[in-house]
Amino acid sequence: MLNQKHTLALSILMVTFALSACQPKVEKKEQEQKIEQKSSSEVEDTTLTLQGETEKIAVELPECNGNSCPEFSVERLHTNQFVVDSIIDQAILKNLEQILDIAHQSKTVQAEKEKTEQQQEQQEQQASSSVIAANAAKTPVQSMAEQLKPYVKTFTALQQELESLGASSKISVSVSPKILNSKEPLATVVLNTSSYLGGAHGASAQTYFNFDLKHQKQVNLDDLIESGQKAQLEKLAYETFKTWVSINKLANSLEEYEQVWKFKLSNNFYLGKQGLILQYAEYEIGPYVVGLPRLEIPYEQLKTVLKKEYLPAELLVDQPASAALPVAKK
Structure with missing residues (x-):
């Protein structure tokens, strides 16, 4: 009888020890889960922050030697906000259109641009499903490079015409966006442009684009x-x-x-x-x-x-x- 009581007491002691040994592990596990949950809740919401960098677009210019070689430099913005990238890409093309409009006083340059536009229109009319699929697979940088080709041709034609007139000036075009403000209330991108296409002096501009990231839209002053x-x-x-x-x-x-x-x-x-x-x-x-x-x-x-x-x-x-x-x- 005494042995049975001794055995029962020993069993109770062992169960109690086991439970007390497991308790810290359970509490530790719960604490770790709480820390993980807290850490995940403190992660910054990047959807309301504009993050990205500029990408230089590769363009093909005629081979040239010397200090008078023309420069055509275009950068685009690659961010975590597709709406921003799309608007800035279109603004870059619009700015190039305005810059190179100066050269349209030349019949040679105007003819080159019209020829390029006709070729583009014919390609669009003849586009097959395979061509459409190939275009869809292009990266934004590759797509932008394709869209720049008419402007590069116009720029090159202007350089050739200036050379034929005996001008030795170095012409240039530069377009580059930059993130100025990345967070609320407005994310802001500035588009810097500069150009020299002959004449007394060059030209430059700074255009600001403001975005409401929460509602994925561009904001104007009236807003x-x-x-x-x-x-x-x-x-x-x-x-x-x-x-x-x-x-x-x-x-x-x-x-x-x-x-x-x-x-x-x-x-x-x-x-x-x-x-x-x-x-x-x-x-x-x-x-x-x-x-x-x-x-x-x-x-x-x-x-x-x-x-x-x-x-x-x-x-x-x-x-x-x-x-x-x-x-x-x-």
Whole structure:
């Protein structure tokens, strides 16, 4: 009987020891699961962040030696946002169209472009399912390289014509996008372009593209403005314009300056650290010597003009409610 009691007590002791030994493992496993869940929840949501880099597009130019060889450089943007890439690609082609339009004064260059367009149209009409499938399999870089061919031909034709006229100038075209701001409230890409196609001087431009990543769309200046506040924004921008003219001593008086260079509100903008930046093109509100004019309107002046989501957080602190006025007794 004593042996049975001893055996029972020993069994109970062993079970208790086993349970106590397993308990820390169970608790440790639960803790590890909680840590893993917490870590996964803290992973940054990249869908609302613009991430990417530029890719240089390979183009074929005629062999050339010497310092006067032409340069045709185009880069595209490859990001985690397809909508952004597509819009910037189309903007690059549009900018090239505008740049090379200068050369269309030449009949030779115009004829070359028309010939290329006719060839493209014939290829599209004769496209078979195999050709369509092959085009679909191309990477964005390869597709962009194909679309650049007409512009490269136009550029090359211009170089050849300038050489035939005895010109020794080095002509060039450069287009390159860059991510300026990657997060909310607006992701911003700037497209830098420059060119020299002969003449007294070259040309350059900076065009800004702003995106609402949450809704996958491009945002224009009007989208930022509170209802009924467009006139106030124009007023603030005009005051900034007057200050800019005065500081840079561009004329003896504003009236004299505006006889040639009238003010206009630019839709080329981005949200800077201190205020709304309005970017202008060459010759848009000033002579070539001023380059690419830029007007900045401080956020402090825009508290009632811009929608709240586009203002810095520090400007949105609730102000104390004003005391109620006493009701006049009759």
